Amino acid sequence: MNIKSNKEASIGMTWRIIGIFGGGIAVLFVLFILSLCFGEAKIPATTVLEGLLHRRQDVMEHNLLWDIRMPRTVIGILAGAALAAAGALLQTITKNPLASSDTLGINAGAYFMVVLGMVAFPAMQHQYPLLLSAAGGLLAALAAYFLSGGKTATPVRLALSGMIVSMVLGAFTSALHIFYKTETQNLFLWGAGSLIQLDWDGVKYAWPFVVALLGVAVFAGRQFDALELDESTSRSLGQRVGLTRAVGLGISVLMAAVVVSVVGPIGFVGLVAPHLVRLSGIRKHRLLIPASALWGALLITAADTLARMVRSNVGEMPVGAVMAIIGAPWLIWLVLTKMKNISGSGSGQSSMSIGGAALRMRFAPTAIFMTILLIVIILVSLSLGGTRIPIADLLGSLVHGGDQSYSVLLNLRLPRTLVAAEGGIALAISGVLIQSAVRNPLADASIIGVTSGAGFGAMIVLVAWPGLTIFALPFAAIAGGVVAAAFVFFLAWRKSLNPSVLILLGIAISAIFSAGIQVMIVKASLWSSSSFIWLTGSTYGRGWDQFYSLFIFLLVLVPLAYYLGRKFDLLAFGDESSTGFGLPVRGTRLWAMILGVLLAAGAVASVGTIGFLGLMAPHAVRMMIGHHTRRSIILSGLLGGLMLVIADTIGRTIMAPTEIPSGLIIMLIGAPYFLFLMYRSLVRR
Known part of the structure; x- marks a missing residue:
C-alpha cells in the first residue's frame, strides 16, 4: 500500500514539475512574442516571427524589433530570473516566507548607492556600477536581517525591519534628488523600475553575471536544502551552515545588485515567484531555483507587456509600479490565507517598550516646561529667516504696538x-494612537499605508486638476488616507485586527499607493517641481486656511483621544489580558486607529508626507514617563510640534533664500535615530 501511494506521489510530483517548467516555458514564449508586438507602434505577430527568423536590414519593423524591443524583453527576462532566484535563496537563508530583495532593503540600498555614486563619484559609477550597487545592497540586507533579530526574527519583524531600512535609505535618496536635481533627474524614471533599453549594452553587461550566479546557486542546491532542516541537524550531517548562509546571501545580493544597476529597483518578484513554485510542492533547490527564475522572468515580462498594452494618454507605467500593483495583492493573500504564526511568540513580540528604562520624569512640570519651550521656539522661529526680525520688534508687531514694517512678513x-x-502635534499624537492600536512601538501612519494613501490622493489633484489645488488638496489627501486605512481595516477585520496582520497589510497597501505616486511623478515630470517637494513634507507657503482646517481637526479629535486614553492603555497588555479586563479589544483598537488615521491624514493634507516624526516623539515620551496614553498624548503632541517648528526654522534659514523641506530635515534626523531604536529593540530581546 505504501509502495503504491509513494508511486502515485512520485507520478504526481513529476506532472507538477512538467507543469511548472513546461507550462512556464510555453507561457513565457507567448509573452515574449506579445512583448515584441506592443509599443509605440504595434507590430503584427507574423512580422515579429518573420523578423526573428529572417531579419532584413531594409525593413523598419525588423530593425525596431532587434535594436529596441528585443533588448528590453531580454533584460526583463534576466531581471525577473535574478530577482526571483534571489528571493528563493533569501527565504531559505532566513527561514522567513516574507524575505526577498525588496523586503530586506537590498533594492533600496543598491538604488541609494547608485544615486550617491552619480553625485559624488560619477567616474566610478560609470566604470564599476555593480560594485557600488552590491555594496549598498549588502549593507542594507545585513542591517535589516540583524535588526530584525537574525535567525529568531518573525516574518512581521523582518518585513518591518526591511521597510524601515528602506525608509531610511529612501530619506537620503530623496535628499540627493532634491539637492542635485540636474545630476539625478534621469535616475528618477530608472528608480521607478524601467526596462527601457536603447541598445544591447545592458543585456551584454548583465547576462554573464546572472547566468553564472544562477549556475552557482543550482550547483550548491544540496547545501541550501540542508538549511531547511534544524540547524543542529544540519551541523550533525557535516554541513557548514554559516558558510552556506554567507554564500547564499552573497549570491542573492549580487543578483539583485546587477538588476538594480541596469533597470532600477523592482519589487515583489522575489516574493511572488518562489511562493508560486513552492505551492506546487517543489522544495529541492536544484529545481526550486531554476523554476523560480523561470516564473520570475514570466512575471516581469507579463508586467512589462501589460504596461505597454494598456498605455494611457501620458504613456506607459514603469514596470516597477506594475509589479507593485500585481505583487501587493499577493502579499495580502499570503498574509490572510497562508501565514499562521506571523507574530511569533515569546517576550518582546508585542511589548510597547523597545529597550531602556523610563526616566520617570514628573508629568506636570515636564508639560509646563515643554509648553513654554514650544512658545519660545515659535517666537524665535518667527524672528529668523531670509530677513531677521529683532525679538523686541517682533513682540511689538505681534501686539500691534511696535514697528509695523514687519507686519507683512509676519x-x-x-x-x-x-x-x-499643528502638523507636528497631529503626527505625534497619531503615532501614539496607532502604536497603541497595533501594539508596536515601531509603527506609525506611514507603516499602515495612511501616509502614502494621503499622498496619492493629493497627487491626483496636483496632476489632474492643478487649478483646484488650494481648495481640493486637503480633501483629497484626507480621502486618500482614509481609503488606504479602510482597506487595511476591512482586510484585517477577519483576523480580529491582529497587530501583526495590520502592519503587513499596511505595507502591502502602502506599496500600491506608492506605486501610483511614482507613476504620476514620472509621467507628469514632477521630480523637480514643488509637487515633489510637497511629497517630502513642506510648510512653504502655508497660510491661515491650512491653520484653521488643521486646528478644527485637533480641536475635535484630540479631546476624544484623551477621553478614550484609559481604554487604549489596556491594549498594551495583549488581547487575552485586555479581554479579561472587560475591554472590547477589536472595537477599542478600531477607535484608536480611526482617530490616528484622521489626525495623520489631516496633517498630510496641510504639511505633506512627513515620516519618522510619529515614531520618534512617542518613543521619546515613553522614555521620559513610561507607558501612559493620556500623558503621552499631551507630551508627544508638544514634542512633535516642537520638532517640526525647529525643522521648519532650520529649513528656511540654513541655506536662505533656498529652502530645505522640513520633512526632509525630520527624515535626516529621524533616520539614524530610528536605526538606534531598532538596535535597542534587538538588544532588549
Whole structure:
C-alpha cells in the first residue's frame, strides 16, 4: 500500500514539475512574442516571427524589433530570473516566507548607492556600477536581517525591519534628488523600475553575471536544502551552515545588485515567484531555483507587456509600479490565507517598550516646561529667516504696538509656523494612537499605508486638476488616507485586527499607493517641481486656511483621544489580558486607529508626507514617563510640534533664500535615530 501511494506521489510530483517548467516555458514564449508586438507602434505577430527568423536590414519593423524591443524583453527576462532566484535563496537563508530583495532593503540600498555614486563619484559609477550597487545592497540586507533579530526574527519583524531600512535609505535618496536635481533627474524614471533599453549594452553587461550566479546557486542546491532542516541537524550531517548562509546571501545580493544597476529597483518578484513554485510542492533547490527564475522572468515580462498594452494618454507605467500593483495583492493573500504564526511568540513580540528604562520624569512640570519651550521656539522661529526680525520688534508687531514694517512678513511667517506646530502635534499624537492600536512601538501612519494613501490622493489633484489645488488638496489627501486605512481595516477585520496582520497589510497597501505616486511623478515630470517637494513634507507657503482646517481637526479629535486614553492603555497588555479586563479589544483598537488615521491624514493634507516624526516623539515620551496614553498624548503632541517648528526654522534659514523641506530635515534626523531604536529593540530581546 505504501509502495503504491509513494508511486502515485512520485507520478504526481513529476506532472507538477512538467507543469511548472513546461507550462512556464510555453507561457513565457507567448509573452515574449506579445512583448515584441506592443509599443509605440504595434507590430503584427507574423512580422515579429518573420523578423526573428529572417531579419532584413531594409525593413523598419525588423530593425525596431532587434535594436529596441528585443533588448528590453531580454533584460526583463534576466531581471525577473535574478530577482526571483534571489528571493528563493533569501527565504531559505532566513527561514522567513516574507524575505526577498525588496523586503530586506537590498533594492533600496543598491538604488541609494547608485544615486550617491552619480553625485559624488560619477567616474566610478560609470566604470564599476555593480560594485557600488552590491555594496549598498549588502549593507542594507545585513542591517535589516540583524535588526530584525537574525535567525529568531518573525516574518512581521523582518518585513518591518526591511521597510524601515528602506525608509531610511529612501530619506537620503530623496535628499540627493532634491539637492542635485540636474545630476539625478534621469535616475528618477530608472528608480521607478524601467526596462527601457536603447541598445544591447545592458543585456551584454548583465547576462554573464546572472547566468553564472544562477549556475552557482543550482550547483550548491544540496547545501541550501540542508538549511531547511534544524540547524543542529544540519551541523550533525557535516554541513557548514554559516558558510552556506554567507554564500547564499552573497549570491542573492549580487543578483539583485546587477538588476538594480541596469533597470532600477523592482519589487515583489522575489516574493511572488518562489511562493508560486513552492505551492506546487517543489522544495529541492536544484529545481526550486531554476523554476523560480523561470516564473520570475514570466512575471516581469507579463508586467512589462501589460504596461505597454494598456498605455494611457501620458504613456506607459514603469514596470516597477506594475509589479507593485500585481505583487501587493499577493502579499495580502499570503498574509490572510497562508501565514499562521506571523507574530511569533515569546517576550518582546508585542511589548510597547523597545529597550531602556523610563526616566520617570514628573508629568506636570515636564508639560509646563515643554509648553513654554514650544512658545519660545515659535517666537524665535518667527524672528529668523531670509530677513531677521529683532525679538523686541517682533513682540511689538505681534501686539500691534511696535514697528509695523514687519507686519507683512509676519503674516507670511506666523501662519506657516503655527501650521508646522499643528502638523507636528497631529503626527505625534497619531503615532501614539496607532502604536497603541497595533501594539508596536515601531509603527506609525506611514507603516499602515495612511501616509502614502494621503499622498496619492493629493497627487491626483496636483496632476489632474492643478487649478483646484488650494481648495481640493486637503480633501483629497484626507480621502486618500482614509481609503488606504479602510482597506487595511476591512482586510484585517477577519483576523480580529491582529497587530501583526495590520502592519503587513499596511505595507502591502502602502506599496500600491506608492506605486501610483511614482507613476504620476514620472509621467507628469514632477521630480523637480514643488509637487515633489510637497511629497517630502513642506510648510512653504502655508497660510491661515491650512491653520484653521488643521486646528478644527485637533480641536475635535484630540479631546476624544484623551477621553478614550484609559481604554487604549489596556491594549498594551495583549488581547487575552485586555479581554479579561472587560475591554472590547477589536472595537477599542478600531477607535484608536480611526482617530490616528484622521489626525495623520489631516496633517498630510496641510504639511505633506512627513515620516519618522510619529515614531520618534512617542518613543521619546515613553522614555521620559513610561507607558501612559493620556500623558503621552499631551507630551508627544508638544514634542512633535516642537520638532517640526525647529525643522521648519532650520529649513528656511540654513541655506536662505533656498529652502530645505522640513520633512526632509525630520527624515535626516529621524533616520539614524530610528536605526538606534531598532538596535535597542534587538538588544532588549
